[in-house]
Amino acid sequence: MSPRALVIDTAFVGDVVFTFAATARLAAAGFAVDLVVRAGLEPLAACGEGVGRVFGLDKRGAQHSPLSTLAFARALSRAGGDGRSPRRYDVVLGAHPSLRTALLALCIPADLRVGWRRLGYSEFVKRPYRFVDDRHALVDRVLCGRSARPDFGHGLPRLAIERLGERLNRTPSSVPAEAVALLPGSRFATKRWPLTRFRSLAAQLRDRGIATVAFGSAEERLEHGPLDVSLDARGWTLPETAAALSMCIAVVGGDSGLLHLGRAVGTPAVAIFGPTDPLRLPIDPGRLDLYRDDLKCRPCSPHGAAHCPRGDHACLEGLDVERVLSALRSLGVG
Ligand code: SF4
Structure with a gap:
């Protein structure tokens, strides 16, 4: 059975595009990868390289309060399984520096939780200045040198264009x-x-x-x-x-x-x-x-x-x- 990873990035469109570098690389290393994004960005997130299931966090609405964030974390913990068993995530990555993301990560049982701050994670990684490099730094910690950084050619992994076609209402x-x-x-x-x-x-x-x-x-x-x-x-x-x-x-x-x-x-x-x-x-x-x-x-x-x-x-x-x-x-x- 593939190891399971949950990546959390509840920022804006550009951040999610950068986070596809992490999902693509984890998937290439054999992980089944789920992604948490800001509510509304799910259709885009589902087109990302390596992305399996997508969960939307309505952090300005239904999941605004810490209590509702905790309830969302409990639901995510159950989602770590495959729908038939309650298997938890092996890895949680916090690809957003917020306290809310740290709280989410802290409340989701996993063997390894990696982020750019100490609070909420079992492993802290100093955040590189460049976007995408910062995502790679998180994945580096998970893979411990078992996988070289891919050369995406132009800094970003390509969006899976063939997946876009399934989501178009307008030609x-x-x-x-x-x-x-x-x-x-x-x-x-x-x-x-x-x-x-x-x-x-x-x-x-x-x-x-x-x-x-x-x-x-x-x-x-x-x-x-x-x-x-x-x-x-x-x-x-x-x-x-x-x-x-x-x-x-x-x-x-x-x-x-x-x-x-x-x-x-x-x-x-x-x-x-x-x-x-x-x-x-x-x-x-x-x-x-x-x-x-x-x-x-x-x-x-x-x-x-x-x-x-x-x-x-x-x-x-x-x-x-x-x-x-x-x-x-x-x-x-x-
Ligand atoms: S870079 Fe200078 S001009 Fe531009 S927003 Fe900042 S202070 Fe204003």
């Missing part, structure tokens, strides 16, 4: 050919390149005969209004978005989950960095990083913030459309 064939994907949104306001720039970029690409597709959430579409793109796919599900991103010739966006999703499906990307540090991302020749290197204030935040500390958001306000067009040209677009 991505409506995506125009040779289109550039535009990702104007981000959970943190300081990571968003101004909408006026995206509009200008879309117009300039259209003048060159290049179609554009906007991706993001339905809430972003309501909040930001129309973008005058060839196709507005904001509001599509994450698997639909991933499938459509894989059909685009390039992705342009800030340091956001959808940008990382775009790279996970192999589409070249222009990444526009404001307050965050590109050195935290996996080394990836398919991603061109743009940022202002003349600003002493940047990077000012590990994951972005709601407001610019110096007030003018110069890191992104001062990054013009021509730089993005030039980066696209170096990717062979335009």
